[in-house]
Amino acid sequence: MDVKTVCLGMLTDxxxxxxxxxxxxxxxxxxxxxxxxxxxYPALASLAECGCVSCEEIPQDGKPDRKVYRITEKGWEQLLxxxxxxxxxxxxxSEFLATMAFAHLMTPAQVQTVLDSRIRDAEENLxxxxxxxxxxxxxxxxxxxxxLGFGRAMLHAMKTYVEENRDMFESDETQKTxxx
Amino acid sequence: MDVKTVCLGMLTDxxxxxxxxxxxxxxxxxxxxxxxxxxxYPALASLAECGCVSCEEIPQDGKPDRKVYRITEKGWEQLLxxxxxxxxxxxxxSEFLATMAFAHLMTPAQVQTVLDSRIRDAEENLxxxxxxxxxxxxxxxxxxxxxLGFGRAMLHAMKTYVEENRDMFESDETQKTxxx
DNA sequence: GACTTTATATATCGAACTGATACTATGCAT
DNA sequence: ATGCATAGTATCAGTTCGATATATAAAGTC
Numbered sequence: 001m002d003v004k005t006v007c008l009g010m011l012t013d014x015x016x017x018x019x020x021x022x023x024x025x026x027x028x029x030x031x032x033x034x035x036x037x038x039x040x041y042p043a044l045a046s047l048a049e050c051g052c053v054s055c056e057e058i059p060q061d062g063k064p065d066r067k068v069y070r071i072t073e074k075g076w077e078q079l080l081x082x083x084x085x086x087x088x089x090x091x092x093x094s095e096f097l098a099t100m101a102f103a104h105l106m107t108p109a110q111v112q113t114v115l116d117s118r119i120r121d122a123e124e125n126l127x128x129x130x131x132x133x134x135x136x137x138x139x140x141x142x143x144x145x146x147x148l149g150f151g152r153a154m155l156h157a158m159k160t161y162v163e164e165n166r167d168m169f170e171s172d173e174t175q176k177t178x179x180x
Numbered sequence: 181m182d183v184k185t186v187c188l189g190m191l192t193d194x195x196x197x198x199x200x201x202x203x204x205x206x207x208x209x210x211x212x213x214x215x216x217x218x219x220x221y222p223a224l225a226s227l228a229e230c231g232c233v234s235c236e237e238i239p240q241d242g243k244p245d246r247k248v249y250r251i252t253e254k255g256w257e258q259l260l261x262x263x264x265x266x267x268x269x270x271x272x273x274s275e276f277l278a279t280m281a282f283a284h285l286m287t288p289a290q291v292q293t294v295l296d297s298r299i300r301d302a303e304e305n306l307x308x309x310x311x312x313x314x315x316x317x318x319x320x321x322x323x324x325x326x327x328l329g330f331g332r333a334m335l336h337a338m339k340t341y342v343e344e345n346r347d348m349f350e351s352d353e354t355q356k357t358x359x360x
Numbered sequence: 361g362a363c364t365t366t367a368t369a370t371a372t373c374g375a376a377c378t379g380a381t382a383c384t385a386t387g388c389a390t
Numbered sequence: 391a392t393g394c395a396t397a398g399t400a401t402c403a404g405t406t407c408g409a410t411a412t413a414t415a416a417a418g419t420c
Contacts, residue, residue, distance in 0.1 A: 001275035002376070009282045019398050032277035039377055041400060064384075064399040083286055087297035088275035090338075093406095095181035095268035097212035097330060102189045103323030106263050117267035142348050143283030150277060150341055157337035158270075161330055168322050182405070199369050219406055221371060246369065273377095364419075369412100376407075381400100388395080 001089075003035045004043040005082045008052060011071040012079065018044055018067065027132055028144060031125060031151040044069055052078050103169055111169045115162055122159040126152060181269075183215045184223040185262045188232060191251040192259065198224055198247065207312055208324060211305060211331040224249055232258050283349055291349045295342055302339040306332060 010016065010024050018040050025035045035043075044067075047053040052075035058066045071079070096118055103111050133140075133148050140148075190196065190204050198220050205215045215223075224247075227233040232255035238246045251259070276298055283291050309331050313320075320328075 001278055006278050009278075009285070012282070012285065017398075018400090028281065029278065032272055032274040034271070034273075034378090036378065036380090037400070038379070038402080042376090060398080066398070079282075080285065083279060083282055084290065085275070085279065086290075086293045087301070088279045088294060090272070090274040090276040090298065090301070091214070092212055092270070092272055092334075093214075094212040094270040095265070096270040097327045098181055098186050098189075098209065099263060099265065099268045100323045100330075101208065101327050102192075102259075102263055103326070104321040105189070105192065105260065110264065110266075113266045114268060118270065121267070121270070141284040143280045146283070146345060146348055147277045147281050149345060150280075150338075153337050153341040154272075154334060157333050158330075161333040165326060165329060168326055197369075198371090199367095214407095216407065216409090217371070218373080218408070222405090362420085364417100366415100366417075368414085368416100372411080373409090374407100375409105376405100378405075379403100381402085383399080385398090386396080388393105390391100390393085 001082060001085060002043075003039040004047055005079065006033060006035070007040065007043050007047065008071060008075050008079045009083075011053060011069060011075070015068050015070045017069065028140075028147075031129065031155075032147060047075065050074075108169060112166070115166045115169070119159055119162055122155045122162075126155045126159075129155070181262055181265060182223075183219040184227055185259065186213060186215070187220065187223050187227065188251060188255050188259045189263075191233060191249060191255070195248050195250045197249065208320075208327075211309065211335075212327060227255065230254075288349060292346070295346045295349070299339055299342055302335045302342075306335045306339075309335075 006025075006029065007021055010021055016024070018037070021040050021044075022035075022037060025033070025040070029035075044053065044055075048055050048069070052072060053069045054072055056068045056070075058068060060066055096114065099106075099114055100111075106114075129148050129151050133145075186205075186209065187201055190201055196204070198217070201220055201224075202215075202217060205213070205220070209215075224233065224235075228235050228249070232252060233249045234252055236248045236250075238248060276294065279286075279294055280291075286294075309328050313325075313328050
């Protein structure tokens, strides 16, 4: 399950350009599977090369050609094979937690700043999810609703945990503050 | 905050070989910031090159030389600069959620298998955290205890959410099962 | 006694991904 | 008039991932 597969899955919903897919990665997948142009364009090129998608170049005045991709029969087969993984991974890469593990090398003020920013980030992302879910024109399938609820549950747990445990770092007793 | 910085942070706790650091990445950082040999060895080489760590090669009979790394004065400075980031990131890359977003292309049985494996994975990781926290010889600093509690809170929220929402996929009505 | 797994220890390599940047054009707001 | 948002393409260096290779000893299993 890499960027290629997710692109393939998005294309089952209808034709799209690389630009369109980028927007989908930001909105519906932003909280769980991000991808930038540097991943999407090579993925589409590779999918086109192996016949999993077709590409139609639509000329536009001034702007570069708009390349519209569609999933092919072979692409469908490929997608169903990749969706068959019984134990797909769920990975976290947290500079936040890596930083917190070294909180004893930081000042209490630095630590509180980091905790503040994490709470703010969680709140922002909760809002993004709500906006995406409510202000939208279409009816998302159950799976998408599930992922949005999942994101909300995780962000809520994150915010609550940080709020309830930040006092661990408030006293200077637990801090060794740059004493080597 | 990349693998290099985390290695540097780990070395503030005492000298270590690449192998030792790999074990630390698996145990204390396994749930939040994983790294393999393919990241650790180049990171140490790069840190040695820029004078942030020193390296002593200790010959061993039969086995390859054991290379022991120690953080230098310059390494300390570098580390404190990198720990100063006020808003370190927290990223999720979930093949699980990407898969679930396309649940309508899978059979109900496939979906339930995926959900089962996620619950099992969460339970396993909760157990790892408990074992690491209890059965250990040393007193972890507040920061590390914070990250372990954080991991536990997230895994618990994940497990609960999946258990409470898996019925969304039990009926065949929400399933379009490979109907293009 | 033979065999397999686990632990100690090094390291490389291709594929994938990240984040930033570049280019061009229209339209809208300050 | 100058900057920002939108629409659209694409590349590139640096990082990271996951698998693999090499070598030995200890410890457990059949």
